[in-house]
Amino acid sequence: SGVSVGVTAWTISYDGVNGLVRREEVEKAVTLVMGGGQEMVEIRKQAKELGAAMKKDVESGNSSEAKLIALINELKAVKQGATTRDKFNGE
Structure with missing residues (x-):
């Protein structure tokens, strides 16, 4: 409908x-x-x-907000030349 x-x-x-x-x-x-x-x-x-x-x-504190924040942080790290995988590998 x-x-x-x-x-x-x-x-x-x-x-x-x-x-x-x-x-x-x-x-x-x-x-x-x-x-x-x-x-x-x-x-x-x-x-x-x-x-x-x-x-x-989209209210504060729920999983959607946490996932969005994680995505933003990942994009910032990629922009700076580091990925989450690099961080986990100690690079």
Whole structure:
């Protein structure tokens, strides 16, 4: 469920036709969003639930934060010429 508008396949186009979202697709999505109805109530509910879950995932002290900090530290070490493997090997 959800509002879908977009390109379904990546293409390279020189004629300006391929890869465009058709007017009918945009109209359908806008009508769905603006029209409300039970489907939009469900979409909004799912969006709120997803937002709450994402907020919880990035709160201080959880594993996502720790993994992000570890990634940042690893990138800093690589930039400085040392990798985690070097550190473990005593180099």
